[in-house]
Amino acid sequence: MEIDRTESLATAGAPQNGSSRIWVESVSAGMRTVEAMIRELSQNDVPMLVVAEHGSGKAAVAARIHSLSRRAAEPFHVDQGQEATEEILAARDGQSGTVYLQEVGDLTAAAQKELVRQIGLSGAEQRRVPRYICGTSRELEPEVKAGKFREDLYYGISGVCLRLPPLRQRKEDIPVLRDWFLRAAARDFSRAVPVLSPETQNFFLEYNWPGNIRELKDAARAIVGLGDETLAMGGLRSLLRRVDRGGNGEKISLKDAARAASREAEREIILQVLTRTRWNRRRAAQELQISYKALLYKLKQIGYQEYGA
Numbered sequence: 001m002e003i004d005r006t007e008s009l010a011t012a013g014a015p016q017n018g019s020s021r022i023w024v025e026s027v028s029a030g031m032r033t034v035e036a037m038i039r040e041l042s043q044n045d046v047p048m049l050v051v052a053e054h055g056s057g058k059a060a061v062a063a064r065i066h067s068l069s070r071r072a073a074e075p076f077h078v079d080q081g082q083e084a085t086e087e088i089l090a091a092r093d094g095q096s097g098t099v100y101l102q103e104v105g106d107l108t109a110a111a112q113k114e115l116v117r118q119i120g121l122s123g124a125e126q127r128r129v130p131r132y133i134c135g136t137s138r139e140l141e142p143e144v145k146a147g148k149f150r151e152d153l154y155y156g157i158s159g160v161c162l163r164l165p166p167l168r169q170r171k172e173d174i175p176v177l178r179d180w181f182l183r184a185a186a187r188d189f190s191r192a193v194p195v196l197s198p199e200t201q202n203f204f205l206e207y208n209w210p211g212n213i214r215e216l217k218d219a220a221r222a223i224v225g226l227g228d229e230t231l232a233m234g235g236l237r238s239l240l241r242r243v244d245r246g247g248n249g250e251k252i253s254l255k256d257a258a259r260a261a262s263r264e265a266e267r268e269i270i271l272q273v274l275t276r277t278r279w280n281r282r283r284a285a286q287e288l289q290i291s292y293k294a295l296l297y298k299l300k301q302i303g304y305q306e307y308g309a
Contacts, residue, residue, distance in 0.1 A: 023063075046131075048157065048159075049162070052135075054214070058164065075098075081105065085111055105148075141154070184220075
């Protein structure tokens with residue numbers, strides 16, 4: 001069974017000791033359909049595969065399914081594919097609860113073999129094994145054909161396959177997610193929830209979000225963390241568009257956003273002072289309280305070394 005419909009997910013941060021992720025309701029009709037399907041999937045224990053781009057909420061789906069299942073009172077574990085060795089997976093044998101395997105395609109051959117063994121045991125009478133929900137941000141069929149991923153494991157986990165669309169394909173969900181992350185960041189930073197300008201709201205809707213929900217969360221936190229929407233968005237626009245051109249789902253850290261905003265603010269101040277001094281660079285350097293050489297260097301950095309000379 002394959003589910004390929006729109007839904008909306010968000011996480012409030014990485015899970016700690018198997019704690020559940022935060023699920024954020026969406027306004028999209030597609031999400032309500034998928035929510036109904038998730039409720040149905042939560043009522044069985046079959047292994048399943050969640051396919052989506054980085055940052056789209058695969059772990060939140062797994063946690064949501066776990067929270068609605070009969071295993072809800074049992075542990076929810078998250079194992080990274082690169083770190084989930086044969087020994088780690090073997091230790092899960094006999095445990096209860098749910099295991100979310102993030103980037104299952106990164107499992108070693110030995111770990112894949114162990115996972116096949118446990119999935120085979122899941123139907124055994126009276127045998128305690130966790131339910132495995134596997135996530136991947138890349139298609140696994142080509143890796144099966146290339147001999148990098150076991151065919152029996154692929155078919156063992158992909159009988160139930162849930163595909164999550166990227167955020168750019170469900171932009172009607174962006175305002176709900178954005179506002180939720182702004183409120184969460186305001187609580188974390190002990191600040192008031194900012195009211196965004198129409199320009200910033202439009203930017204959030206027009207941007208393609210290659211890093212998906214995770215990137216949206218980081219952008220919201222940068223706005224709250226810097227405490228100045230104009231300053232934050234000056235840096236975020238340049239930073240987000242640079243990431244958008246790369247299209248690789250790169251994460252945005254608050255530190256990077258602050259640096260970008262600082263550079264943008266410095267650029268605006270320099271140009272304002274130069275305009276006021278009619279591009280008298282020595283006077284501008286005096287007003288800015290920096291050396292003349294430092295001003296020339298900064299003008300070169302922002303591409304204005306020849307302008308007004």
